[in-house]
Amino acid sequence: MKNILITGSTSGIGKVIAEILSKENKVFLTGRRKLNIENYFSCDLADLSQINLLFKEAKNYFSGDINVLVNCAGQYIYKSIEDMTLADINYLNNLDFIAPYMLSKLVIPDMKRNKQGRIINIGSISGIVGEACATMYSACKAGLSGLTKSLALEVAQYNITVNQINPGWVDTPLANVLNEDEKREVIDVTPQKRFVEPIEVAKLVEYLISDSAKGITGQNINVCAGLSIGC
Secondary structure (H helix, E strand, O other): OOEEEEOOOOOHHHHHHHHHHOOOOEEEEEEOOOOOOOOEEEOOOOOOOHHHHHHHHHHHHHOOOOOEEEEOOOOOOOOOHHHOOHHHHHHHHHHHHHHHHHHHHHHHHHHHHHOOEEEEEEOOOHHHHOOOOOHHHHHHHHHHHHHHHHHHHHHHHHOEEEEEEEEOOEOOHHHHHOOHHHHHHHHHHOOOOOOEOHHHHHHHHHHHOOHHHOOOOOOEEEEOOOHHHOO
């Protein structure tokens, strides 16, 4: 049984990851919603002052160290670059990049001491192939990819693996930013002609934190129904 901290776990991909991993592990969850459950801390990780509080709450709940960190919290803003405000830019940078970086920084010392650990970053296919009108989102997810590879090198000798999963368009509330015509366009340009299901990402997370995946580190794995290879 592992002690697992999962951010962004109240909806979408994060919620399904939490459901899958909680079957055989002890999980601590976080999101912006107010929920009255023991293994949960409500916070907005775009407010960087909340990150240390989340880490302490999780450690207190486990009465021990965090073995697995799943950085799933994130936000998507679809605007042309000239319409992006400084507030938009700072919000995405804090939530989609700085928060995963800082949480990784906090869990690494204990993982090094224990000579074991798993960090899974949930990126986006937009950070791999780019996306018009999602420049800051794509930039943050591309930065997360760089963090994943560099941190994996830094901690490899301690039996810590760091990997990133890059979903394409997933059937979650986040896809509701699209109208029906846009959804049909997404399906049309996706080779498998479908949205990815959250369970596909969750089951890959489950595998990557297992002992069977101990030789996989520093990798970016695209779960995108073929979107990254063209249409």
